[in-house]
Amino acid sequence: MAATGSRMGVVGGSIAGCAAAVAGIRAGAEVTVYERSDGELRGRGLGIVIPPPLHRRLVGTGYLDAAMPTAPVATRVWLTRVPGERSAREFARQPSAVTPCNWGLLWQSLRSAASGARHHRGLPVLSVGHDGDGGALVRTAGGEESYDIVVGADGHGSLTRRVLAPDLRASPAGYAVWRGTLPVDASAEHLGALQLLRTSWVTIGFPGGHGIFYLIPRGGDAGPDERLLAYAIYATPPEDAPDGAGHVRWLADEHFPQEWADIVARGEHAAMTCHPVVDLHAPVAADPPFLLAGDAAGVTRPHTASGAVKALQDALCLEEALRTSPTPAGALRRYARERTPEGARLVELGRRLGRAQVELTPDWAAMDQGSVDAWCRATLAGTSSYLYADTD
Template sequence: MVAGHQPEKAVADVTGAGLRVGVVGGSVAGCALAIAAVRSGADVTVYERSDGALEDRGFGIVVPPPLHAELVGAGYLDAGMPTAPVPSRVWLTGEPGQRTARELARQPAAVTPCHWGLLWRTLRARADGVTYHRGRPVTEVLRHPSGGAVIRTAESEARYDIVVGADGPRSVTRAAVAPQVRPVPARYVVWRGTLPLDVLAAHPHLGELVRTAWITLGFQGGHGVFYLIPGAVEGSRLLAYALYGPPPPPSWTAGREEYVRRVAEEHFPADWADVVGRGVHTSLACHDVADFHVPRVAEPPFLLAGDAASITRPHTASGATKALQDALCLERALRASSSAAEALRRYADERSDEGARLVALGRRLGQAMVERTPDWAAMGPVEVAEWSRATLDGAASYLYGGAER
């Protein structure tokens, strides 16, 4: 717990008072939903499958600045949690024979980058009064004949008024709510990595750039995204990136870092390729890109949140954002309702369409930025703005500033 901190307590007459809520999954989504429920007066138990140190997960994420401010104001996040906000997005591409990238455009697109582990640690500390079981995978959730639902693990069985599924893409809870929903794979992958900041020492112009903007570096068949995040050590920074493109061929046996370096050397300008190739990664993973959404994200007594409810292609940068918005919605729904069932219906009415919207947006962005990339070298500020508006097709996205208008 955070020393000296007591989260805001819910008023006595809210709907959640007296409810027993079980949360399956204890990462970012699970902790945020647990906070929402306990703030509404519920007795909350969280079941997390991993017995490892979740705070050690070091990948970068971004959230919209207004959402970050709302979460701080509401007491979900500590104002002192390190972030690395920047106000702008810079579009770059490489050109034959040039060592450095050419700037295509700048857009006002403010983001608040975070360290996943630090975000989880803050939410976990704010979940005061929650019973948190680590290393307790849930084997089954099912309706109880007398109402509510049962959560089963290898060690125990317990009944709850509401079961929140925040257990990610392979959700046990989703299997009880929407067993027909399956991920739809894309034909490309995303590499996520973090590098120590000293990789920028030989390229001070890049260091100056990422301190004031986040970067999209386009190439034929994919793109890279770069931004700074806080490090796990107080006061430190890491360079986070996501690299989209085809998966390694089956014949590739040289290792993950070597493949990322090869892609960077093939497609990036020399300075950016040197940054990716020079450093020793503090984290690196390859993820198959896929998406899905559950048509209705709550069916009493079950509720789905975060990646258990929907996954969009990562171009929307909405994973943590949607989970945190899900939590705020649940708290509002519990406070505004006269029963748990009514609260879940309110939640489903508000959040179900958002998953479908984000999946559609992610597919358009994936097609435009990976599957059918434009001729980046022929583009400038006007062309990037026109391409952005056409790709968004009227959808709002904090990653594109005012481009949707």
């Protein structure tokens, strides 16, 4: 096995970093993880949706704990506000099986599976470079260490990526996503919405954007069946208040059916953030001794619900490549061959979904089941997404 006894340094200890550490450990490497944050990453982030078959595979292979709570649903429901009224109209329903997770629980589960690695917390990597002997050097305030493989799992602003693609910059999509979570009890009066969310994830279309709503496990000390309501709303923010929570509340009040507007506008949020949406794709996912994983390798628009999915699949590919290639360098070249095109595919898929669902939104009021199915097929144009598994 190529990796047995080899030394792997991982820059970043979030989803991609912990998953890559598990891959390295399982393939027999000696793994060290550097994470610049000094706290537990548990509370960070909100909802993360993954495909059910990937969840099953990760549980089966020991990356995820079978006891980690999830909130699976099998259907997607499309709603819009009836023009001139405050009520909702359901205009389409599609089979779309997803496994929503709580980001913190997902991270915690991967972190436990990676406990065989040496973890440095609160230790930012200052630079990475070649060691002159085919390996890589990782420099921190504590000194320098040499590795056979360095995995850059250091997110969208990756310092590791600068070695492979020094001039690469993210391209803004020109719009933003507001993400929030709130305890289900805070929206208890919205019974219709909650009932729908127990079996489905919901898309609400409005002029110039859309919102996604779904339930996730509550996390913390809560029981496995307790839920948070999570949403992501995509729209172009006004120039004078690019990340204000006020705008998304205004949007919801202006365009959403009453019950859903109330959830966004009046709900007591457990968390709320606004991110600009960007596209980013490294031209090569690995060049020995460096490898990029997760957002460090590329950022796809969140409409694909695939950033963490890609990070997890990156790890599975890395493990397989390490197990079956004769040398660490051979494993990284195989990883690059498989993961570089997949990153490019997901960025393109995100652009297509963004164009259709934010930049050039259809007349939602005129949509019905047939036109939604046809529009989804045209948007995907032959490529695949687990969110749209049954539209073809």
